Amino acid sequence: MKLTIIGLGLIGGSMAKDLKKSNFATEIVGVDANPAHQKEALKLGLVDRIEEFNDALKQTDLVIIAIPVDKILTVLPHVLDLIDANTTVTDVGSTKKVICNAVKDHPKRGNFVPSHPMSGTENFGPRAAIENLFEGKISIICDHQQSKPQHLALVEKMYQALGMDIAYMTSDEQDHTTAYVSHLPHVTSFALANTVLNKQKRKIIFDLASGGFQSTVRLAKSSPEMWVPIFRQNKEYVIESLAAYIKNLEEMKSAIEDESSDKLLKLVQDATKIREVLDKKNPYLIKRERKIVKLYTR
Amino acid sequence: MKLTIIGLGLIGGSMAKDLKKSNFATEIVGVDANPAHQKEALKLGLVDRIEEFNDALKQTDLVIIAIPVDKILTVLPHVLDLIDANTTVTDVGSTKKVICNAVKDHPKRGNFVPSHPMSGTENFGPRAAIENLFEGKISIICDHQQSKPQHLALVEKMYQALGMDIAYMTSDEQDHTTAYVSHLPHVTSFALANTVLNKQKRKIIFDLASGGFQSTVRLAKSSPEMWVPIFRQNKEYVIESLAAYIKNLEEMKSAIEDESSDKLLKLVQDATKIREVLDKKNPYLIKRERKIVKLYTR
Numbered sequence: 001m002k003l004t005i006i007g008l009g010l011i012g013g014s015m016a017k018d019l020k021k022s023n024f025a026t027e028i029v030g031v032d033a034n035p036a037h038q039k040e041a042l043k044l045g046l047v048d049r050i051e052e053f054n055d056a057l058k059q060t061d062l063v064i065i066a067i068p069v070d071k072i073l074t075v076l077p078h079v080l081d082l083i084d085a086n087t088t089v090t091d092v093g094s095t096k097k098v099i100c101n102a103v104k105d106h107p108k109r110g111n112f113v114p115s116h117p118m119s120g121t122e123n124f125g126p127r128a129a130i131e132n133l134f135e136g137k138i139s140i141i142c143d144h145q146q147s148k149p150q151h152l153a154l155v156e157k158m159y160q161a162l163g164m165d166i167a168y169m170t171s172d173e174q175d176h177t178t179a180y181v182s183h184l185p186h187v188t189s190f191a192l193a194n195t196v197l198n199k200q201k202r203k204i205i206f207d208l209a210s211g212g213f214q215s216t217v218r219l220a221k222s223s224p225e226m227w228v229p230i231f232r233q234n235k236e237y238v239i240e241s242l243a244a245y246i247k248n249l250e251e252m253k254s255a256i257e258d259e260s261s262d263k264l265l266k267l268v269q270d271a272t273k274i275r276e277v278l279d280k281k282n283p284y285l286i287k288r289e290r291k292i293v294k295l296y297t298r
Numbered sequence: 299m300k301l302t303i304i305g306l307g308l309i310g311g312s313m314a315k316d317l318k319k320s321n322f323a324t325e326i327v328g329v330d331a332n333p334a335h336q337k338e339a340l341k342l343g344l345v346d347r348i349e350e351f352n353d354a355l356k357q358t359d360l361v362i363i364a365i366p367v368d369k370i371l372t373v374l375p376h377v378l379d380l381i382d383a384n385t386t387v388t389d390v391g392s393t394k395k396v397i398c399n400a401v402k403d404h405p406k407r408g409n410f411v412p413s414h415p416m417s418g419t420e421n422f423g424p425r426a427a428i429e430n431l432f433e434g435k436i437s438i439i440c441d442h443q444q445s446k447p448q449h450l451a452l453v454e455k456m457y458q459a460l461g462m463d464i465a466y467m468t469s470d471e472q473d474h475t476t477a478y479v480s481h482l483p484h485v486t487s488f489a490l491a492n493t494v495l496n497k498q499k500r501k502i503i504f505d506l507a508s509g510g511f512q513s514t515v516r517l518a519k520s521s522p523e524m525w526v527p528i529f530r531q532n533k534e535y536v537i538e539s540l541a542a543y544i545k546n547l548e549e550m551k552s553a554i555e556d557e558s559s560d561k562l563l564k565l566v567q568d569a570t571k572i573r574e575v576l577d578k579k580n581p582y583l584i585k586r587e588r589k590i591v592k593l594y595t596r
Contacts (some may be wrong), residue, residue, distance in 0.1 A: 119509065120510065210417055210418070238554060244496070249486070249543070251489075277495070
C-alpha cells in the first residue's frame with residue numbers, strides 16, 4: 001500500500017517507522033514544508049522519498065496529515081480537493097471539532113477519517129521519531145458515521161497495525177475529554193516552568209531539580225508551534241478545565257493556610273486515589289486484545 | 299560503623315541498602331513504629347535487626363531520622379536526649395527551619411546535622427526502598443556552623459558514600475528553594491489529580507490517560523502522611539510559590555481567551571526554556587566529581 005505522510009515530525013515519523021516495519025505500508029512518500037526536516041527524514045529512512053504536495057497526493061492509498069492543528073485546518077481542504085476518488089485521508093491532530101467543521105460540506109468528506117492517536121513525547125522533529133510509540137495506547141476516531149465504510153476500515157486497520165485500541169466518540173466528546181487528560185497537563189507544566197524560571201536568580205533551584213520536578217515539568221519542553229494552536233482551537237474546554245484546576249489549587253491554598261482544619265489531609269487523600277485509577281489497566285475498556293473496542297456509539 | 303535508622307520507608311530503607319552495600323555501615327539497627335514495616339524491613343534485609351527506640355540509640359555511631367517531618371519534630375529532641383556524647387544525628391526531612399528551631403537550644407545541638415537528600419519516588423514503605431536512589435543527586439546540609447566538625451564530617455562522608463554532591467545553605471534558604479522545586483510540584487500534581495477525578499463520570503478519561511498525563515500527575519500518588527506535614531511546616535514559602543503559580547496560570551488563561559494577542563505564544567516559548575536549563579548538567583555546580591561542593595557560605 002502506498003502511504004503519503006504530510007508532516008515528518010514526532011508523530012508522522014513514528015507512524016512511518018512502524019507502518020513500514022509491520023508491512024502495512026510498502027511505499028511511503030513524505031511531504032514537509034521544512035527542507036531540513038525533508039533531509040533528516042530521508043537520512044533516517046523514515047520515508048522512501050520526498051515529493052511536492054500536489055504530486056504526493058496523486059495515486060496514493062492513504063494520506064496521513066501530521067502537522068500542527070492550525071495547519072491541518074488549511075491543508076486538509078486542499079488534500080480533499082486533490083486526492084483521487086478512492087484515497088483515504090486521516091489526520092492525527094489533538095483537536096477535532098474545528099477541523100471536522102472545516103470540511104463538513106466538502107464533497108469528499110466521506111474520504112476523511114478524523115483521528116487522534118493518544119501518544120507522544122515532549123520531543124519533536126524527525127529525529128524525535130521512535131518505534132513502538134503507539135503500541136498498547138488508544139486512538140480516538142471521531143464522528144465515524146460521516147466517513148465512508150471503506151475509509152473507516154482502512155484507518156482502523158492502520159491503528160491496529162500500530163498496536164492500538166480504538167475508541168469512537170463525537171468530535172465534541174473527544175475535545176472535552178482530551179482537554180482534561182492532555183491539554184490541561186500541558187498548561188500546568190508550562191505554568192510551572194514559568195513560575196520556577198521567574199525565580200531564576202535563586203540559581204540553585206535548577207541544581208536541585210530532582211526527579212519529581214522533572215517529571216512534573218517535562219511537558220513544558222513541548223513544541224510551542226504545536227501547542228498554542230491546540231489551546232486556541234479547543235479554547236472552550238481548555239478554559240473550562242483550567243478554571244476547575246485553579247479552583248482546586250485555591251482550595252488547597254486555603255487548606256494549607258488554615259491549620260485548624262482537616263481539609264488539607266482530605267484533599268491530599270482524595271488526590272492519591274489517582275493511583276488506583278491509573279494502576280488498573282484500562283478499567284473501562286471491555287477488551288484490550290489489540291482489537292477494535294466498540295465502546296461508544298458505533 | 300554502627301548505624302541506627304529510625305523510619306524504614308522509601309528513604310530510610312534505600313539509605314540502608316546503599317550504606318550497607320558500600321560498607322559505610324557494618325551494622326544497621328532499625329526502628330519503626332509500624333510492626334508490619336518492622337517485619338518487612340527484616341524480611342527484605344534492609345536492617346540487621348529491629349530494636350526498641352531507647353535501646354537503638356545506645357552505643358551507636360550515627361542515627362538517621364527518616365520519618366515524616368511532623369514526627370521528626372517530636373522524635374528529634376528525644377533522640378538528642380538519649381544518645382551518647384559522641385553519637386552523630388541527622389534527619390532527612392524535606393523542611394528544615396521548624397526542625398532546626400525545635401532543637402536550637404538543646405545541649406547536644408552540635409551532634410545534629412540537619413540534611414535533605416533531594417531524591418525520592420512516589421512510592422512509600424519498606425518495599426519502596428531501592429538501590430542507587432541517591433546516586434548523582436544533591437543533598438542539602440543546613441546551618442552547618444551549628445554542627446560540631448566531627449559530626450558534620452561524618453554526615454558528609456555518608457552522603458559521599460551514597461554518591462551524592464552536597465550543597466550548603468541556611469535552613470531558611472533550603473525551605474525557600476525546596477518549596478519551588480519539590481513542594482509546589484507536589485501541590486500541582488495533587489490538584490491536577492483532583493481536577494480530573496472530579497470529572498470521573500467521563501470514565502473514558504482514565505483510559506485515555508497517556509504518558510503526558512501520567513508523568514504530570516505521578517507525584518499525586520505520594521503519601522499524604524508525609525506531604526501534609528511538609529506543606530504545614532513550610533507554609534509560608536509553599537503559599538508564596540503557589541500564589542506565584544496561580545498567577546502564571548491566570549495569565550495563561552487570559553492569553554488563551556484573548557486570541558488577538560501574541561501573549562500566549564510568548565508565555566509558552568518562555569516556558570520551553572526549561573529544556574535548556576534541565577538539559578545542562580547542573581550548570582551551577584562548580585565541580586561534580588562525587589565530592590563536596592562548597593557552593594554556599596561554608
